[in-house]
Amino acid sequence: MKKKLLLIVIFLSSMSVLKAQKLDLIPRPVKVEQTSGAFVIPSLVHISIDKKAQKSAGYIADSFFKNTGINPKISIGKRNQKNTIRLVVDQKMNVPNDGYTLSVAKTGVVVKGKSHNGVLNGFQTLLQMSSAKDVKKGTIPFVKIEDYPRFEWRGMMLDVSRQFFDKETVKNYISWLAAHKMNIFHWHLTDDNGWRIEIKSMPDLTSKGAWRGPGEVLLPSYGSGDKRYGGFYTQEDIKEVVAFAAERGVSIMPEIEIPGHSRAVTASYPEIGCVTTQETKSVQGEVKNVWCVGREENFEILDGIIKEYSELFPFDYIHIAGDEVNRANWEHCPKCKAVMAKEGYTDTFQLQNYFFRRIEKIVEKYDKKSAGWNEILKGGELSPKTEIFAWQGVSYGIESVKKGHPTIMIPGQYTYFDMAQSEEERGHRWAAITDTKRVYSFEPVPENDLSVEEQKLIKGVQGALWSEYLDVPTRFMEYQSYPRIAALSEIAWSKKEHKNWDDFYGRLTNSHLQRLADLGIAFRDFPPTAIYKNGKITVRLPYEGAVVRYDTEGNEPTRQSPLYTNSIETKEYEKYRFRTYFNENAASPAVKVEKLPVANWNTSKVETIKISEDITDHIDKKAIWYLSFNPVTDEATSGVIKEISLFENDKLIKTYLPERTLKSKPSLRFVIENYNDNNKYRLDFTVENKEVKESAAKVDFIASPYQEPEVKVTSSMAENPKFPFTRLEDYNLETYLRTDVPCENGDWILYTFTTPVISSKIEVLTGIPHHPRFIVSDGHVEYSYNGVDFIKGDPFDYGNAFIYPKQAVKAVKIVITGTNNEPIMAGQDLRINP
Template sequence: MRKILFFSFIFFCSLSSFGQQYIIPMPQHLEVLQQASFSLKGNLVIGRSTFEAQSKYLAHQLEGLLQSKVTLKKSGTVRFQKINHQVAGQHDYYELKIDAKGIVISASTDDAAFYAVQTLLQLVEENQTKGSIPALSIKDYAKFTYRGAHLDVSRHFFTADEIKLFLDYLSRYKMNKFHWHLTDDQGWRIEIKSHPKLTAIGAFRAVTEDVKDSKLTNDGRYGGFYTQEQVKDVVAYAKKLHIEVIPEIEMPGHALAALAAYPELSCTGGPFTVGTSWGVMDDIYCPKEETFDLLEDVIDEVVTLFPSHYIHIGGDEAPKTRWKACAHCQDLIKKEGLKDEFELQSYFIKRMEKYINAKDKSIIGWDEILEGGLAPNATVMSWTGVEGGIHAAKTGHDAIMTPVSHMYLDYYQGNPQSEPLAFSAELRLDKVYSFNPIPNELNTQEAKHILGPQANMWTEYITNFKHVEYMLFPRLLALAEVAWGTSNPDEYKSFEKRVIHEFAYLDRKSINYSKAIFELSGNIVSKDGKMYYELSTIKNDGTIRYTIDGTNPNIESPIYQGPILVDQTVTINAANFSVDRMIGSVLKQDFVISKSTGKSIQLSHEPSEAYYGNGAATLIDGVYGNKQYFKKNWLGFNGQDLIATIDLGTETTFSNVELNVVDQNASWIYYPKAVKVYVSKDNQNFTLVKEVGKEAISESKGTIKLSFDQQTAKYVKVEVQHLNQIPSGSTGAGSAAWLFVDELSVY
């Protein structure tokens, strides 16, 4: 990675007098000059230029920032000029020079002039209380032409004004692509005048628990859609911010909202309702002429609304269950000489690509469009990993890198105990910042096909726009630096300082954001037969204070000195303090102590490596798992039973065993079909004392309580039997069901 700051010792003295310049994304080259600074006092004059729109935009923004009149004249103290700059790998090149005489913005393109303005505005914000900007020379450019962010408005709906706010956030950090996910199983969000039922029916669904306080219709349904006039308005707004809006119309999968409106486009004929649960649905478009007719009508209207070169057609998570049982699909496979249903999907995508290409547009698809053969001119959006992007680039196709490992903003960005509900995975700020969009497997020529990175915001668990902001910030800042090409994992701490400094801007704008940078981490440890709760902080600064009575800590609370002994049912709350105020959020941990807590435990089968928790000890640590986050405090088994034997240490009297399980069928997770409890005094001869079946387990709502006559034993064996195969008619039918279990409590 190139060195992006160039300071000599004498320049450093000049910089120190003004403080560090906290610019995000960091410019490629920044030099502090010895000349006098540029004064921000008095009225500013901006010279008119070939970049007239940027002159006016800058004037308007500066008036708002400085609360003073900014004038546009033929010449001024702030000047724009056009330069020619064509160097491979340097996109939207600009130069920004500041000294006592004025500010000169030299730009190669209109886009570049806009990005120069964004840099200048950050410098003005940073230095306006000082009254002047230090003399600087910046030479800057983007490494990637595609710098994208995605927002799913199908799972939860956001207004056109909220979309504009999202665009504002992207533009500040020089992002230039907005991927608008407009259709899915849970809602069709764009008006199509030739097929009005797509929104009349497909844009609304029955109310679920998560949206009871959200946007509802008069008849109690949840949803909404954008009229074509609203779409045009958003697209025009984005254009002013130099952002290209890329619409996504899902096909052939994730089509349940459309099938609810037009069931004849399915393989079975329905009826269907707009989706109210998450996951992958078996009902997808049937590749018959009526389907292609409707989708072509949709494309005809979409291309008139979006000047983007791209139309995203999805192509992901399209189960072949219905196609395998569909006479029309099987006949079509034979007629077209296709090998299987995967090649039928490729046929579907290629046919739609040909139609879209005829409209002078190109398609983007998620990396499943590689299955069965890639469409000739398609761009691959590599999400399941980087492999799809590698394959695309090596075969001469463009790719956008958006892997779940680094680019999914619906994941927790901090400890789930301290964060709002999110998808069951973690993506922290440093992980985003560490992403290199160009895989090492590509040579120089192949790497040219990597257009850039994109982060995705899926909204299954994001019900309002303040939550969108929270999941976006501060990870958007890391994405911006990755996309601009100035991220350097070795300089992460320096980047983190700029992020924390940017929090002041977010506060001024009332933008919601995560403070996971300051969070505490809790770890359960066992020592000499006792259980302790160990606290630490990522930044290792400040003072940790805690309580054990469930109240929030304050400046008077005890200071954490070392691991806290946990020998009774308690709620430990802890937070990091700087001087007299709390920084970050409160870490809350409930401990429920039973006769099995902290005891020795053995498993007959190991859990899945992906859902291993802290091994067998996860089941007897006194902590109940979060049913929305399986990476911690849960053990996951795929196609296997849980058989756990607990050594209570001595013969102990008890009459109850409790355990927690999960039922999330859309994610292939099912309640067990039976649970059995055995007791023994010698770990050899076990006696069955209680058994419950499917009906009782279903009624338990996830907490299974088994009561029996009082027993005295040293060993307790709990057998939790998985469901075997997922039943027919359900998502993933025929596959092995997952079993998730947590906390075996003996009372």
């Protein structure tokens, strides 16, 4: 009996050791066998590096010291020493090129890779093991790991044109990618708003095209303001960064954005563009930003540029772009029309194909292969070697594969990290609201649409960070990148069948967020959830041990704000904001207090559901309320909602009869004017699911924080019929005014209320909602109590101004005192606080 008890104690003890040594590896390896015990790293540890990996010796030594605090002795090629860490290249290993094995035993550590990069991937795993939360500092748990990537291409793109990031920042970014076993850095070096690479045959590309601001060839944009802004990388800088990346197992694919997105080129060398009397605009509102296809000299110029690219970057591919080309320029250009006539083309997509086929030949001339965005598939066939980047959606990746091209999946709906991570955060929204969980949900291989052989043409997956809105706040580039890139790395590396969000999230929050902090990344932490019910705010922490602070006045919490510890009793829940703080650099967005949904449903069959809910406990004030129907997932959007009615004491307040699809995420406005504590409220609506598809949603009913008084908007500027002044009268915060031209000194916009409005604060915002584009940069706000006499208020700061009136306001005026130096100007609805 005693022997049995002893065995049980030993077994439980070994189990606790295993449990205590969670490795929390990201990306998740293919196979891990862990046993009890750990290798204790000697204070004079020796790392032996295979000669085939010796170019990374400095990086290995430095990284080991940063992660363990132990300064290793490095030797090249030595073997058979005890208590050492051996990094070995074995080209005969039966694993893919980037694969490795890792063995940790009492006598030492062996990392064996099929290639130099395989060794580095194993070394990254070793570093992660030594830094796991549950692993004792200075030790490495006993394990045997066999690991290799799912995809050969594991990439990330950084746009350095719209915002310029200096050489050291780019090198840091590459190091962070390497730490996640990402092997491709896609360097977006040129675009409309700045040319960032020195080309010796065309010096004006950087002496002129790398700068924007007053007196420059490029206008201010994307927050650069009324100062000279920009920069570029010399060829020596490029060589340094390429070598730096290679030491870390990362290849750099450079991009030259042609034939569109080329305003920096045509502003520096105007003759490169088309000569037309028609001034057409690109999707981004840029003019004269396209290379002239009919100008034969342009192909000689591009030959010279591509030659210099090929000499600077050893990687196989050069990305020649091809997205969002303003082909209307070609339609009005005599030279381009002449080429079309000569070749017998009937549309400009064929002309675009002509351009890219010629570029392919130039690229191949310098022993490189072409890559491009999925639009280059239009207009005709391309070389089967050309790699396609499917950014507009998975269906474009399928099209590319069906045409026989190697394909990289980079759909904006999942892997564009310029997308906002929540409704309240800064960032684009055109593709999706893309948080870390949504990134992790992406599956790059549409197995139902491709044969097994066709699936092999999907070479990998990539993310992209476009930099339009990375100018503020400080280090926002890092916030937008991580931990979303950590999720992307697991999509790219780990087996599909091993993907599990809860498991990933546990590894991420238990150890990996601290690793990101140790790397010096100002990442986005996960926000808490604050729920108001029965007079109390209760906060759910995003993970165990998270530090959450709060503010009681509607402001963003700071690191000095009170620490949340217990439920908070209050009737003013709307004023509270909560935020997770990880360290001095990393935090979550601030979040408002939520109320629980007033209704929900979940069905996957054809049926009609009539829902009637008593929502009396949910309504607590006289206000404008918005009812929103929010699908629980992207796939659960089947069905329509109709006959939506709100009752007060069984008396109808308002009804909406027309059908609204769940996919459109309808939001409906109700005004509750006669609220009192004794009123009873009921919500009725009908859901009709017409197909055998999933329909599931939560229904939220939220009081607007703003007033919506009747207002009339007029302006000195000509009205754009597509974005009329009435958009500033509807109090829809997602719609906006958009002019056809820049604003000028003397322009104005006037908001006149039918009845004077009492308000503690009026927010006057310009630019596109959520984005600092097309803002008023020179001007101020004025306000009037009688509609005749105006008081000068604050100047616009980054497109925004605020009014704190002392009595009822009859009118608000935007007064513009200078051009905004952008193609157009945009304005938004007033936000009128009670």
